[in-house]
Amino acid sequence: MRKPVLVLALGGNALLRKGEKGAFEEQLSNLLRVAPSLLELSKEYQLVVTHGNGPQVGNLYLQQESTSEAPPMPLHACVAMTQSLIGYLIQLAVNSFDPRARVAVVPTRSLVDPEDPAFREPTKPIGPYYPEPLCDALLARGWSLVRIPGRGCRRVVPSPKPKRILDIDVIRELLGRVEIVVAAGGGGIPVVERGGRLEGVDAVIDKDLASSLLARELGADLLVILTDVEGVYLNYGKPDARLLTRLCASEAERLLSEGYFPAGSMGPKVEACVEFVKRGGRAAIGSLEKVLEVVRGVSGTLVENC
Incomplete structure (x- = not known):
């Protein structure tokens, strides 16, 4: 009997906790907390794991620019390098608990539109x-740069929407043959098509939107986006904040259009789930600390096409 397909998007806190700088040992230690849950889910699902890479790609790009003794790599190449690094960390973490578990890491390219307004x-x-x-x-x-009151400033780069997962056939071939497929890391390596050729472009794609696209192209049964809060809140951070345990796609679209979910945090997660469920399947947003409960529908926010 075919196991259902689950695309699981790990939040940034799966790799880095607040106050950490991103040392290799810190990231591995954090993934060791998640690995048992990944193994448990791989018994029930054909599991595809995606992940972000914002801090990692930023730090790597900074390293590239900090020395004149080695040729610097462009941002899209740094995205590719972080895909392999984080995939390797996931392999180490999972195999620490089950040395026989097969974890395949797929360097994944995402096609974007060269005219996407995000480049401007x-x-x-x-x-x-x-x-x-x-x-x-x-x-x-x-x-x-974007300035954040009380924290200084942070570099910002274009974030175009992914149009197609170019390595989808490779990912599909691996489903059912290995326990865990790691794919579309950091939203995928951004590439454009010019004159019949593919070229990398300097950008970082939102990993939640890429995860949704990947899930749709795979025909996944379930998309789960993990973060550092319990789920989707109305009026988050205010005294009247309320956790939404169930959210219809139509209501989610209305709330998005009215600005309830910020573009830099919950907005893309909700948008990603809406895009997925409108084409079939179920989606959920919830806490990394309760990953099994979120997948099983007893924690977090369930997003449905109702």
Whole structure:
């Protein structure tokens, strides 16, 4: 009997906790907390794991620019490098609990539109926060920055919408042959088509939108997006905040259009779920700490096409 297909999008807190700088050991330690749940889910589902890479790709890009002794790599190449690094970390974590578990890491390209408005207005934060006194100097270097009150500033890069997962056939071939497929890391390596050829472009794609596209192209049964909160809240951070345990796609679209879910946090997660459930399947958003409960529908926010 065929096992259902689950696309599981790991939140940033699966790799880095608040206050951590991103050392290799820190990231592995965090993934070791998640690995038993991944193994448990792989028994019930054909499991595809996706992940973000914002801090990692930002730090790597910073390393690339900090020395003149080695040729710097473009941002899209840094995305590719972080896919392999984080995939390797997931392999290490999973195999620490089950050395025989097969974890396949697929370097994944996402096709984007070269005319996407995001290229004219960078919004995706990458890398560390910089203290306020450094911000003007970074602007003078030609960086695009966003200022965060009390935290300084952070570099932002274009974040175009993914149009197609180019390596979908490879991912599909691996389903059912290995326990876990790791794919579309960091939203995928952004590429455009020009003159019949594929070219990498400097951008970082939202991993939740890419996870939704991947789930749709695979015909997945379930999309689960994990984060550091219990689920989708109305009026999050306010005294009247309320957790939504169930959300219809039509209501979610209305709330998105009215600005209830910020573009930099919950907005893309809700949008990703809506796009998925409108084409069939179920979706959920919930806490990484309760991953099994979220997948089984007893925690988090269930998004349905109702």
